[in-house]
Amino acid sequence: MNTDALKGKRVLWAEDDELLGEILEKKLTAQGCILTHVGRGEEVLKFLENHEVDIVILDMLLPGIDGNEVLKRIKTDGKHQDLPVLILSNLNDKEHVAKSSEYGAAKFLIKASLTLDDIIQQVAETV
Amino acid sequence: MFKFLKQSINLGPSKVEQMLEIITENMNEGAILLDRSKNVIFANLRTRIILGTKTDNQDEIIKAFFATFDIPLLQRVETLNEHLVLTTEDVDIDDKTYNISFNLIKADNEMYYLVWIWDITQFRLLEKAKTEFVTIAAHQLRTPLSSIKWSLNMYLGGELGPVTNEQKQIFTKVYNTNERMIASVNELLSADRVDQERMQFSFQKYSTLYALVDSVLLDLQSLIEKSKIHIEVEIQQLPELTIDVDKIRLVFQNLLENALKYTMNGGTIKIRSEVSGEHVTMSIADSGIGIPKDQQGNIFQRFYRATNARNIQSDGSGLGLFLVQKIIEAHKGKIWFESQEGKGTTFFIQLPLNKTI
Numbered sequence: 035m036n037t038d039a040l041k042g043k044r045v046l047w048a049e050d051d052e053l054l055g056e057i058l059e060k061k062l063t064a065q066g067c068i069l070t071h072v073g074r075g076e077e078v079l080k081f082l083e084n085h086e087v088d089i090v091i092l093d094m095l096l097p098g099i100d101g102n103e104v105l106k107r108i109k110t111d112g113k114h115q116d117l118p119v120l121i122l123s124n125l126n127d128k129e130h131v132a133k134s135s136e137y138g139a140a141k142f143l144i145k146a147s148l149t150l151d152d153i154i155q156q157v158a159e160t161v
Numbered sequence: 162m163f164k165f166l167k168q169s170i171n172l173g174p175s176k177v178e179q180m181l182e183i184i185t186e187n188m189n190e191g192a193i194l195l196d197r198s199k200n201v202i203f204a205n206l207r208t209r210i211i212l213g214t215k216t217d218n219q220d221e222i223i224k225a226f227f228a229t230f231d232i233p234l235l236q237r238v239e240t241l242n243e244h245l246v247l248t249t250e251d252v253d254i255d256d257k258t259y260n261i262s263f264n265l266i267k268a269d270n271e272m273y274y275l276v277w278i279w280d281i282t283q284f285r286l287l288e289k290a291k292t293e294f295v296t297i298a299a300h301q302l303r304t305p306l307s308s309i310k311w312s313l314n315m316y317l318g319g320e321l322g323p324v325t326n327e328q329k330q331i332f333t334k335v336y337n338t339n340e341r342m343i344a345s346v347n348e349l350l351s352a353d354r355v356d357q358e359r360m361q362f363s364f365q366k367y368s369t370l371y372a373l374v375d376s377v378l379l380d381l382q383s384l385i386e387k388s389k390i391h392i393e394v395e396i397q398q399l400p401e402l403t404i405d406v407d408k409i410r411l412v413f414q415n416l417l418e419n420a421l422k423y424t425m426n427g428g429t430i431k432i433r434s435e436v437s438g439e440h441v442t443m444s445i446a447d448s449g450i451g452i453p454k455d456q457q458g459n460i461f462q463r464f465y466r467a468t469n470a471r472n473i474q475s476d477g478s479g480l481g482l483f484l485v486q487k488i489i490e491a492h493k494g495k496i497w498f499e500s501q502e503g504k505g506t507t508f509f510i511q512l513p514l515n516k517t518i
Binding site: 051053060061064095124125127144145146147149150 | 300306320346
C-alpha cells in the first residue's frame, strides 16, 4: 500500500523493541515520512522541547516513564494539546486503555491485531 | 445439630453449649442470627471484630452493621425463601473486601435470618494477581508475534525484494500460523476478562422467548441460507420468566451458531420448548457431527474443543459453551446435552419459571 497522505509528515515514534522499530522505520520511510525514532519515553519529551512534529506514536511499556505518562505530559505542557498522539501497544488492559483515552490519545491500536498497512492507514487518518 | 453433637460425643447440654461457643467464636466468618422480626439473637466474635464493636447489645450490633455496610439488602430479605440466598456485590471497607449473604433458616417451626460476612480480600487479591500475570504474559507473547507478523507483511508484500511463488506459498502458511498464535493470545485475554468482570446481570420479566430465538435466527440468516440447513422452530407461548434478555440471547446465539457450524450442508436443526412443573426446557437439536463420547465430559471447559470440531472449523475459541454455562448457572437453570458422534447433538436449557433470582 502506498499513500501520499504521509509524504513529508514529521513522525516522532517511541518503541523500544529493536525489530519492531526497524520494520516500522523502513515502512514509514518508504511512505515518505520524516521519522524520528526513539527508544525511551523521556526522549520524546526532550525532542518535543525544540522540534515540531505532525504526529507522535507511543508504545505503552517503555523504559523509564510509560506511554500514558508521556502522553499526559505532552498534552499538558501548554504547547502540544492539539498534537495528535497515537498509542500503538500490545498492552490493552482496561486500565491502560481508559487512561489513554482520559489523557487525550487519538487512538489506541493493538500491534498484534494490525498489519503494517493497517497501521499506515491509521497514522494517515490521524495525522 | 445439638442432638447430633450430644449423641456422638456423649456430653451434657452445658458442655455442648461450651463447645459450640468455641466453634462460633473462633470462626473466620462473621455470623449474625436474627429472628423473623429482625432482632439480633446472636452475633459471633468475628462479626464484632469486623464491625469494630465490643457490644453485646443487639440494637448496637445492628446499628454498627449498617454503619459499616451501607447496603440496601435488608429490605429485600422479604423475598427470601428457604432455597434462595441473597448475596451482596463486593463491599470494600478500608483495605478489606467482603461479601455478605442472607439466608432464611427454618428450625422447630420458627424462621430465622442467618447473615454471613465473608472476608474475601485474599481471594480478590489472588484474582488480581492472576489477571496481572495474564496481561503481562499476553503482552510479552504479542510483541515477538507482532515482529514476525510485520516482517512477513513486508516480505510477502515484496518490500524486501522479489519473492518467488514457492517462497510466497510457504511464508503465507507461516504468516497464518503466526496469526493463529495471535488469536490464541487474544482468547487467553478474553477468557480472563470473563472471570475478571464476573458478569453483571440485569434480570427482567420476559415471556417472548420465541421472539428472541427469531431475532437470533435473523442474524444468522446468511449463514443458514449458505449452508442450506433446514430449521424447524416449535416454541409455544411460554409463561413469564425472569431472565437477563441480552445474556440469554447470547446463549441462543452461541448454541445456534455451533449447531450451524457443526452440521453438514443440507442437515436440520430443530428448536423446541416444553413447560413442565416449575421449568421451561428449550432444546436445540442438530443433525451434525456430534461430540465424541470420550470428550463429552470436557466440552463446557474453557478453551476445550472436541477433536472433530477442530477438524472442521480450525478457528473456534473454545469459549462459547463455557460462557453459555456460566450464564445459565446465573439464572439458576441447567444445561446438558445428548450427543452421538456422526448423528447429531441436542442441547437442553432448563430455566425456572416465576422465580425471583
